[in-house]
Amino acid sequence: MTSTATRALTTPTPRRRGIHPDAVRTSTSRRRRSSREPRKSIAFTLLMSILVSYSLVPILWLVINATKTQSGLFTSFGLWFDDEFVLLQNIWETLTYRDGIFVRWLGNTLLYVVLGAGGATLLATLAGYGLAKFRFAGRRAVFAVVLGAIAVPGTALAVPTFLMFSQLGLTNTPWAIIIPSLISPFGLYLIWVYAVDSVPTEVLEAARMDGAGEFRTFFTISIRLLAPGIVTVLLFTVVATWNNYFLPLIMLSDPTWYPLTVGLNQWNAQATGAAAQPIYNLVITGSLLTIIPIVVAFLGLQRFWQSGLSAGSVKQ
Amino acid sequence: MTIARTALRRTLAVAATAALAVGALAACATDSGSSAGTGTDLDAALEAGGKLTYWSWTPSAEAQVAAFEKAYPKVDVELVNAGTNTEEYTKLQNAIKAGSGAPDVVQIEYYAMPQFALSDALVDLGEYGLDSLEDDYAASTWGSVNIDGKLVGLPQDSGPMAMFYNKAVFDQFGIAVPTTWDEYIAAAKQLHAADPTKYITSDTGDAGFATSMIWQAGGRPFGIDGTDISVNLADEGTQKWTGVWNQLVEGDLLATTPGWSDEWFKGLADGSIATLPIGAWMPGVLESSVADASGDWRVAPMPTYDGTPVTSENGGGGQSVTKQSKNPALAAAFLRWLNNDPASIEVFLESGGFPSTTADLEDPDFKAFESEYFGGQKINEVLTQASKDVAPGWSYLPYQVFANSIFGDTVGQSYINKADLNEGLADWQSQLVEYGNKQGFSVSE
Numbered sequence: 001m002t003s004t005a006t007r008a009l010t011t012p013t014p015r016r017r018g019i020h021p022d023a024v025r026t027s028t029s030r031r032r033r034s035s036r037e038p039r040k041s042i043a044f045t046l047l048m049s050i051l052v053s054y055s056l057v058p059i060l061w062l063v064i065n066a067t068k069t070q071s072g073l074f075t076s077f078g079l080w081f082d083d084e085f086v087l088l089q090n091i092w093e094t095l096t097y098r099d100g101i102f103v104r105w106l107g108n109t110l111l112y113v114v115l116g117a118g119g120a121t122l123l124a125t126l127a128g129y130g131l132a133k134f135r136f137a138g139r140r141a142v143f144a145v146v147l148g149a150i151a152v153p154g155t156a157l158a159v160p161t162f163l164m165f166s167q168l169g170l171t172n173t174p175w176a177i178i179i180p181s182l183i184s185p186f187g188l189y190l191i192w193v194y195a196v197d198s199v200p201t202e203v204l205e206a207a208r209m210d211g212a213g214e215f216r217t218f219f220t221i222s223i224r225l226l227a228p229g230i231v232t233v234l235l236f237t238v239v240a241t242w243n244n245y246f247l248p249l250i251m252l253s254d255p256t257w258y259p260l261t262v263g264l265n266q267w268n269a270q271a272t273g274a275a276a277q278p279i280y281n282l283v284i285t286g287s288l289l290t291i292i293p294i295v296v297a298f299l300g301l302q303r304f305w306q307s308g309l310s311a312g313s314v315k316q
Numbered sequence: 317m318t319i320a321r322t323a324l325r326r327t328l329a330v331a332a333t334a335a336l337a338v339g340a341l342a343a344c345a346t347d348s349g350s351s352a353g354t355g356t357d358l359d360a361a362l363e364a365g366g367k368l369t370y371w372s373w374t375p376s377a378e379a380q381v382a383a384f385e386k387a388y389p390k391v392d393v394e395l396v397n398a399g400t401n402t403e404e405y406t407k408l409q410n411a412i413k414a415g416s417g418a419p420d421v422v423q424i425e426y427y428a429m430p431q432f433a434l435s436d437a438l439v440d441l442g443e444y445g446l447d448s449l450e451d452d453y454a455a456s457t458w459g460s461v462n463i464d465g466k467l468v469g470l471p472q473d474s475g476p477m478a479m480f481y482n483k484a485v486f487d488q489f490g491i492a493v494p495t496t497w498d499e500y501i502a503a504a505k506q507l508h509a510a511d512p513t514k515y516i517t518s519d520t521g522d523a524g525f526a527t528s529m530i531w532q533a534g535g536r537p538f539g540i541d542g543t544d545i546s547v548n549l550a551d552e553g554t555q556k557w558t559g560v561w562n563q564l565v566e567g568d569l570l571a572t573t574p575g576w577s578d579e580w581f582k583g584l585a586d587g588s589i590a591t592l593p594i595g596a597w598m599p600g601v602l603e604s605s606v607a608d609a610s611g612d613w614r615v616a617p618m619p620t621y622d623g624t625p626v627t628s629e630n631g632g633g634g635q636s637v638t639k640q641s642k643n644p645a646l647a648a649a650f651l652r653w654l655n656n657d658p659a660s661i662e663v664f665l666e667s668g669g670f671p672s673t674t675a676d677l678e679d680p681d682f683k684a685f686e687s688e689y690f691g692g693q694k695i696n697e698v699l700t701q702a703s704k705d706v707a708p709g710w711s712y713l714p715y716q717v718f719a720n721s722i723f724g725d726t727v728g729q730s731y732i733n734k735a736d737l738n739e740g741l742a743d744w745q746s747q748l749v750e751y752g753n754k755q756g757f758s759v760s761e
Contacts, residue, residue: 071608074582159410166414253371253398253407253417269400271605272576273425274473274597274631275375275669278605280578 059291066090066285073280090285097282102289104256105263109242111174112259116181117237124184124233128191129222133204146192149185155246162250176251177259181241187233194229195222231304235297242294260290358444358649365390366646369419371398371408372635374472376667377423380660384653393650401425405432405717411640412437420641421651424469425633426460427524427712427720430540432636433463434714439637440466444648449656456629456706457672461636464542468636470655471672472664475595475632476702477528477618480602483691484612485514485587493616497560500591500619504569507590516564518571518580518589521731521740523723524631525575526557529593531628531710532618533557537745538713545713545759547748549741556621558737566734585609593618595630596699600668603689610688615695617702627705632672670699677703715755719748 057079064081065073067090072082094102131142161180165171170179199222207217223230245261252258255266264286271278370381370393381395396419398404405428411417412435424432432438441447447467450458457471479494486493486503489510494500504516519525530537535553539546548554564570571589573579583589585608592598602613618627635654637647654660661673665682676682677700686692713719726747730740745761752759 070605071585073578074585075608162410163414166410166417169416171414171417249403250406250410253396253411255397266397266399266403269403270373271578271581272400274475274595274601274633275667276576276601276605277375278576278578278581280581 062284062288062291066281066288068281070279070281073284086281087285090281091289094282094285094289097279101255101263102260102286105258105260106289108174108257109259109261112177112181112244112248113238113241115178117234117241119178119182120184120187120237120241121230121234123182124187124237125191125223125226125230128188128193128229129195129199129218129226131188132192132195133199133201133222146185146189149183150189154180158246158250161247165251171251172254172257174257177244177248177257180247181237181244184233184237184240187237190233190236191226191229194232195226198229199225227304231301235301238297239294260286264290357645358652361643361645362388362391362649364646365392366643367392367394368421368641368643368647368650369394369396370421370635370650371396371404371419372423373397373400373404374423374664374667374669376664376669379663379667380654383659383663384650387653387659391646391650401428402717402721408432408437408638412638416640418638418640420643420647421635421637421654423472423633423635425631426457426471426629427527427633427716429461429468429633429636430463430712430714431717433466433468434540437639438466438468439639439641439644439648440468441470441637441648441651442467444645444652446470446648446652449652452656452673452675454672454674454677454703454706455708456703457632457634459708459710460629460632461634464540469634470636470651471632471634472655473597473632473634473669474672474703475597475630475670476699476706477532477593477627477630478596478699478702479591479593479616479618480598480613481591481616482584482587482589482609482612483614484609485590493614494619495616496623497619497621501560501563501569504564505567508569514588514590515571516569517591517593518573518575518583519561519564519731520570520572520574521724521728522575523720523727525593526723526727527712528595528628528630529557529561530554531707532626533560533621534626534707536709536711538711540711540714543757545752545757547713547745547752547759547761549745550738554741555738558741560621562737565731565737568734570731581605587612593630595632596670596702597631597668599687599689599695599699600670603668603687611691614690614693615698617698617705625701625705626707627702628710629706632670634672713748713752714757715748715752718751719744722747 061078064079067085067087068076068082069084069086069090072084072086076082131139162171165176165179170176203221203225204217207221212220243261244259245265248257248259248262249265252262255263258266264283267279267283267286270276271280365388368391370377372395377395377397381393385391385393398407398419404423408418408422408424409432412432418437429438449470453471454474456476457474461467461469461471481493483493485491485507489507491503491506492499494503500516507514507516527537530549530553533553533556535549535551535555535557537547537549537551537554539548571583573583573589580589584592584602584606587609599615602609606613617625620626635651637644637651641647656673658675661671661676665671665676671677671682683696683700684694685696687695723744726744727737727740729735729743730737749759749761
């Protein structure tokens, strides 16, 4: 994921047709390069294949084992199908187990993602843009604080955050998950760095000259130029919130507010100790269902990753 | 996955115990001067009614709460599954540290009870006259909920250790069922030599198992006297256990399947794990989760060192009333019903639990029960005898949850390297001493 994101941001692929001579030059030089047949490296191909199977085999395992019964899991080979194919039955059981708590968890996760990740992206965009394009006192101090905030792992802050929220009486409520999710120092930093280059100050000056207010400039011009950056931040925050585990684990004790991650782990832990009730088939099917939306979000959003949107808008 | 999980557990445990230490020290100052109550107070509380929150992950909790609410319609009990074992303890510890958010009644396993008792988070049930119930419970479980002279919980289940074994495997290879640990080692060798895919048991280093085994061997590595703690994981009993278990670890005679994983259940079903020295609550788990092996398993008393039958507790726990409870009398009344009323215990037994109440342990019907899963064996005869054979005098550390979370990093290394367990235990000990001192206890070795 990270590698794709970085590539999309750092190597602009000129998709816009014939705006700037630079773009043309790039595409011709690229054609020339490709006609020279790049050398194939066996070592790299091998390394890539290993990495691909490293990433895909667990997913393959997940898909295959989601089709097995609880006892089939114990008696059949892990990377192939069992005689019985009960995927649909497993999905049905997952969705209805304990009065459909899984569906509730799915709804919770969506709530946290929409409000948490959506809010985090909005805040990061506004703040990053402001820091990149406006000069004001204390900018450097903010820069230092943001960089420092990136360096502190969220896990280290979880317990202090818990105690603070407990004082506020917010633990065991959805706010305990949403409010901390709103803060994304990394997203802010990313937008900031991205805005410096992708929103030319000259364009803003031109807009001001034509009488547009700052908000109008932001919402009609800058936000479009920032779109690839915003989508990237949105993807990062969506993935982070979707997969958020430690914070909800600490904040919530009532399973009705759990997100999927914590809920699935609770199902998994059910197989331990006295009075164990293993439901591995449901844990596996639930995990499969859990990754589907995130995969869809990824495939859906990645086409918005285009750089060089503003290429040629000003003469430099 | 396992490593990540262990790391996470450790983080949680560190967080939890860090919170504990502050709580423990702060708690000394604030002694709640709640008035002493009696059995009649409890009846009055039930009569008056109210709302309670109960944290539990036991499968029988739901039916028990429903039965309770039916019997006492004025009481409304909200049942919350706040997580299984360590997860729940982390949440409980955090709630205690935060000063709010803890339930009225909470399920705590015996090994974790000292941790919450010594941080003064639990109500002394003696204040409500529940100490008069002593005779109703097996001595081993009663000892586990009496900490520092206070009754901090009522026992629910118990787990006297017994040896579960796959008779089909033993028959197939003509191996006699071991009665001593020497025979156990011999059987391990014989079995693995006859079929290299089969192992006498699986053990990748589990703190709960190791402490129970040390307990059985006569070791008493942990001593608590107020804030004075002693840790000695090289005492005679502990060495007796490592003397046996080293032969299995160093001889590569243990399956390296982590307990409670899907592979482990698979091993129990297909015979590649031939025995399980484990708590008496295991039949319910086998029956519901290893249904394919029905008829294969039997239970025998734990192998002994010198022929004298002696065993220990493995797992099991009870429920406690927290000091945060706004209605401790009602909470105590619910707890008394939950773990002492025959109606509640009946639900518990039906769900496959193993009782801690003497009336049920000595019930002729209970003993005479022929388990179909165990090929008609009267398993409770073996298990109730085990309950009587539990050696007294054991205690866990007041930070056992943390201790167990670092077991894998210390003793677990001996398992991985197939090396002397004593080295791993020494490492565990030094970390436990260091940690305990940091937490404000005075730890001697």
